[in-house]
Each structure stands twice: as structure tokens, then as C-alpha cells.
Amino acid sequence: MKIVVFNGSPRGSRSNTHTIVTPFLEGAREAGAETENIFLVDKNIHHCRGCYVCWIKTPGRCVIDDDMTGLLAKMAWADMIVFATPLYVDNVSGIMKQFLDRLIPTADPHFLKDENGECKHLPHEGLLEAKDFVVISNCGFPESSHFQVLRLYFRRMIRNVCGRLVGEIYRTQGELFPLKAPGLSTILDAYREQVRQAGRELVETGVISEATSTQLEQPLIPEALYIDGANRWWDKNIANCRL
Numbered sequence: 072m073k074i075v076v077f078n079g080s081p082r083g084s085r086s087n088t089h090t091i092v093t094p095f096l097e098g099a100r101e102a103g104a105e106t107e108n109i110f111l112v113d114k115n116i117h118h119c120r121g122c123y124v125c126w127i128k129t130p131g132r133c134v135i136d137d138d139m140t141g142l143l144a145k146m147a148w149a150d151m152i153v154f155a156t157p158l159y160v161d162n163v164s165g166i167m168k169q170f171l172d173r174l175i176p177t178a179d180p181h182f183l184k185d186e187n188g189e190c191k192h193l194p195h196e197g198l199l200e201a202k203d204f205v206v207i208s209n210c211g212f213p214e215s216s217h218f219q220v221l222r223l224y225f226r227r228m229i230r231n232v233c234g235r236l237v238g239e240i241y242r243t244q245g246e247l248f249p250l251k252a253p254g255l256s257t258i259l260d261a262y263r264e265q266v267r268q269a270g271r272e273l274v275e276t277g278v279i280s281e282a283t284s285t286q287l288e289q290p291l292i293p294e295a296l297y298i299d300g301a302n303r304w305w306d307k308n309i310a311n312c313r314l
């Protein structure tokens with residue numbers, strides 16, 4: 072199986088998102104997958120112009136000459152596509168959204184009703200057809216409800232490209248990853264091991280087991296402790312900055 076990750080964090084290799092992606096890909100490779108990790112922040116991706124030239128004049132090909140050509144080729148290469156993004160204003164990051172808008176050339180413009188009577192586009196020349204998709208995200212707040220929009224967004228978006236959503240990893244309390252505190256490294260190591268397990272399971276069985284999903288959704292530390300620590304962290308940094 073070939074897996075490609077598109078990481079939409081502006082922090083790139085220093086991102087909390089990457090801290091989750093790394094063990095995920097390790098687990099996938101242990102199970103025999105070939106993997107590739109792409110930091111979108113390092114790529115030259117212009118915004119979609121909405122000209123529809125890719126649907127009318129040059130089917131499947133965008134008028135903009137930038138890194139999207141190579142990224143679309145990577146998508147075509149992969150069996151499993153991972154969208155990895157921090158939660159920004161309850162949604163994907165701007166970098167990720169700009170990338171997702173540019174997937175338009177992969178669709179055929181004609182309208183078609185699906186089995187629920189709702190319109191969709193078919194993939195253009197099968198580019199994204201029958202692909203498996205995984206979503207990995209992390210956010211700053213401690214409650215899983217902050218992922219409500221993202222969960223729905225990716226369900227809709229992956230439906231629109233006729234793909235299958237096979238796995239989701241949503242990590243609350245994401246700002247714990249860079250911290251050094253007594254006992255925290257043990258907790259984070261245990262979490263990374265669960266993510267590695269999820270990567271292995273997805274390659275071996277095609278799904279993340281219920282047991283692993285349940286573990287992945289547990290808070291890393293108690294909510295009250297996280298909120299208190301976060302507020303003290305902000306106070307300290309604001310005070311230090313004013314010195």
C-alpha cells in the first residue's frame with residue numbers, strides 16, 4: 072500500500088500535527104506500506120482562480136503553473152491519502168484549504184445524483200476514484216466537540232471526490248506535545264504508541280479498531296489541569312514579553 076500525507080500546518084516539521092503523523096507513518100511502514108510525507112507550507116500553491124478552464128478547455132489540467140501538478144501526481148500514486156491539519160478557527164488551516172480548493176481539476180464537471188438524491192461530480196479520468204482517505208488533526212482546546220465542523224467537513228469533502236473515509240485521528244490538548252514537564256513524556260510516548268498502532272491497523276485491516284479509536288480519544292491529562300496549565304503558560308509568556 073502507498074500512503075501520502077499532506078500536512079497543512081504552517082509550522083511544518085515542528086508542528087504538533089507532524090508529531091502525530093510521524094508515529095502513524097512508522098506504524099504503517101511496519102505493516103509494509105510505502106509512505107511519503109509532504110509539508111504543504113514548503114510548496115508553492117496559488118489559490119484557485121475559479122476560471123473553470125480545468126473543466127472546459129483543458130480537462131483535468133489547471134492553468135496555474137505551480138507545485139500542484141506534482142502534488143496531484145502524488146495523489147494519483149497513493150492508495151491512501153492523509154489530510155493532516157491543525158484546527159484553525161474550527162476548520163482546516165488556510166494552507167490546507169488552498170490545497171483542497173485546487174483539487175477541482177480532479178473532477179468531471181457534469182452533475183450526477185447519488186443514491187441519496189444529492190448531486191456530485193464524478194472523478195475526472197479516475198484520479199481520486201476508489202482512494203482511501205484518513206484525517207489527522209489536533210487542536211488547542213481540551214474538548215472533542217471542537218472537531219464537530221472538521222468531522223463533518225471531511226465527510227462532505229471526501230464524499231464529493233467519491234473517496235472512502237477509512238480513519239480519523241482527532242487530538243485535543245495538542246499544545247502539550249512540545250512541553251517538557253514531569254511525567255508528561257510517558258503520557259505522550261503512550262499516545263504515540265497508540266497512533267503507531269492505528270497506522271499498523273489501517274494497513275493490515277483497512278480500519279482503525281474500536282479499541283484503538285477509544286484509546287486515541289482519551290484526554291492526555293485531566294481537563295482542569297490542562298486549562299490551568301494553559302492559562303499559566305499564556306500569563307508567563309505575556310509577562311516575559313513585556314519585560
Ligand SMILES: Cc1cc2nc3c(=O)[nH]c(=O)nc-3n(C[C@H](O)[C@H](O)[C@H](O)COP(=O)(O)O)c2cc1C
Pocket residue numbers: 080081082085086087088089156157158159160161162209210211212213217245246
Ligand atoms: C489561527 C489559529 C486558529 C486556531 N483555532 C483554533 C480553534 O478553533 N480551536 C482550537 O481548539 N484551537 C485552535 N487553534 C490552536 C491550534 O489548533 C493548536 O495550537 C495546534 O496544536 C496547532 O497545531 P500545529 O502545531 O500542528 O500547527 C488555533 C491556532 C491558530 C494559530
